[in-house]
Amino acid sequence: MMMTTAFALTCTLVACGGNTNSLSEAALYADNVFDNASIYTVNETQPWAEAMATKEGKIIFVGSSEEASKLIGPKTVVHDLNGKMMMPGIHDVHIHPLESASDATHFTLPEYASIAEYQDIVADALAKNPSAPWLIGYGHNIDGLLAFSQSPRVILDEVSTERPIIIMEQTSHSMWVNSKALVLANLNQASIDPIGGVLGRTQTGHLDGVLYDNAGNLVMDIAMQAIGSEGERNYQGFVDYTQPELLKHGVTSISDARVYWQRGQLDTWQQLASDGALNLRVSLGLWAYPDANDERQIEELKKLYNTNFSPMLKVDQIKVYMDGILVNTTAAMKAPYQESWLGLPEDKGLNYFTQARLEKYLEALEPVGFDFNIHGIGDRGIHEALNAIENVTSGNARHRITHVEVVDPLDYKRFKQLGVIADAQVAGDFTKPAHWSEMEPLLGTERADHLVPIASLADNGATLTLSSDWNVSSLNPFVGIANALSRAPESISLEEAIKAYTLSGAYAMRQERKVGSLEIGKEADFIILDKNLFELTPSQIKRVTVLSTYVKGERQY
Incomplete structure (x- = not known):
């Protein structure tokens, strides 16, 4: 039954007629057969299988090792997985994926630190980026920042009031800025909150240097446009780090x-x-x-x-x-x-x-x-x-x-x-x-x-x-x-x-x-793991290693 389905699909791929002798030998065989595996398919009608075959980036067979062997030809590459687990690729x-690996940001702060530690990191970043029109950072945690007795704006102003500084909080839902940044963004005590945002203020109504939600997004847009190379940095960050990871x-x-x-x-x-x-x-x-x-x-x-x-x-x-x-x-x-x-x-x-x-x-x-x-x-x-x-x-x-x-x-x-x-x-x-x-x-x-x-x-x-x-x-x-x-x-x-x-x-x-899911006719996006998830505790699952990642039947990792 499984072989009949696989053979029918193969015929569809090569447009064969009733006379199977007219088929080229290569058309009958898979490009790859992954055998001796524990394949979790996420297909309710066939949740587990021993073998899977692919051709031209598509799955042409999912089933038993015995049936899969009939799709092995002279040029078929057979992968013996030695019982390893295979499953569909992760979504x-x-x-x-762009902003999280881009080096458009100049420095990173720890989530929690002292005022002096934060100021030292910012001062070091200013020295290392003397030509940056805005100094852009990432990190810190909002509750730690607001626990300080000093205004967040004053903390940064003690480092510099000449160059604009903006630091995205680790959730991305607030920005920490100095006075120069507020001036360049045309924000002052008389400014009103933008849609979806809040201008943080001291008890006396002065801006305290924390811009919540969309108030921060608007100023970050100004900073990113000023540095002018975000696209190139995002591109390289994705290619060099994010996609491989x-x-x-x-x-x-x-x-x-x-x-x-x-x-x-x-x-x-x-x-x-x-x-x-x-x-x-x-x-x-x-x-x-x-x-x-x-x-x-x-x-x-x-x-x-x-x-x-x-x-x-x-x-x-x-x-x-x-x-x-x-x-x-x-x-x-x-x-x-x-x-x-x-x-x-x-x-x-x-x-x-x-x-x-x-x-x-x-x-x-x-x-x-x-x-x-x-x-x-x-x-x-x-x-x-x-x-x-x-x-x-x-x-x-x-x-x-x-x-x-x-x-x-x-x-x-x-x-x-x-x-x-x-x-x-x-x-x-x-x-x-x-x-x-x-x-x-x-x-x-x-x-x-x-x-x-x-x-x-x-x-x-x-x-x-x-x-x-x-x-x-x-x-x-x-x-x-x-x-x-x-x-x-x-x-x-x-x-x-x-x-x-x-x-x-x-x-x-x-x-x-x-x-x-891993089903006949779908494109071959799948991964191979070093251990079977169904045999592990949650703490062990966290340590699972991906051995191979395939997209469209091509090994990408």
Whole structure:
């Protein structure tokens, strides 16, 4: 039965007729046979197999070693896997692959340090980059910064008031700047908060040097445009570091979760594709700028949709932020935060996009073909995103809400009802149940419980994907898989975790008919592991090594 299916597909590939004697010998045989393996296919009708055969980058057989042997010809390469585990390639549908490895940033701060240590690092970076029009850094943690008795602005001003300095906090949801940066951004005590952002202030109303959410994004745009070489640096960072690291960890498909197309990041991706430099599949999520004129931005986004630019690159997603993050108290909540230092209206967080505005974008861009990747962390932000989708979408889209940190239990079932994908990141230690209590001062006990409720969402029928949000969390998917198994009461099974990283990820990228599981007729994106995941504890899964990564049947790692 398996051989008949494989032979029929081979005939289809070479357009053979009823007389099999007319076939060339080469057409009957596989290019590669992977044998003596433990193959987990993520195909419910055939979950396990011993052997797999490929031809011209496609899978032509999955089944027993005995049947696979009939596809071995004089030129077939036979790979004896000695019992090693094979599985589909990993999909990471929420990652920041350009900015996270670019050397457009000049220095990195530790998450926590003393004022003197921070100042020494910044001073050293200034000395090493004397011609940089802006000094751009990354790192630190917002709660450590705000614990200092000195204003963050003053801390940097003591290093320099002559050169602009901007430092992205490790979540990317705030920027730390000095006075010169504020001047160049035309920000002062009389400035009002931008859409989706907050200007941090002292008790006397002066700007304190912390720019929350979109307030920081706007100034970082100015800094990146000033240095002028972001595209080249992003290109090299991806080629030299990010792509090799992804392939090393078994990742064969990614979604860039925030493409700053007005800063040239779309041009960088297109150049990578044109140069043949992409060795994995990429879908791009174009950033919907919160401060833009809606009509003009929507028309520009329509023009950028493109699924035919390259077999390895699609421009088919829109990234929208509904809200900020919990630790900033900018995540949009239904009830007020118990503690909040930003003085936002009603202390319920903020909106980058309101429900009504999201509806406008969905209504205009979904018919073009775009799927939306919607940042939603607070229960109000998630609820409003679901409302918008319910009100205006056709039901044929594959929109997803990413992060899903605080979800109203009444909304669990709506993900399945509306066909909305729940995308979560659990690779970071901060998502573990042991850390949930850290949110109690902000949220209270009830809301701080069951953060990132992947089991509850899955139990209510949601299509679940798991991703990294690198570099907020590790890009190693096996860390994410291990954590997904060990976060009771919100843990899931190994089968569910693997599917979330493979077939469900392929579904989110609209390529589940092409990849995501190991089945006859699909393209051969797969990985080989040093150990069988099904024989390991979660702590052992974290240490699994990828031996080989194949994309379209070609070994890329």
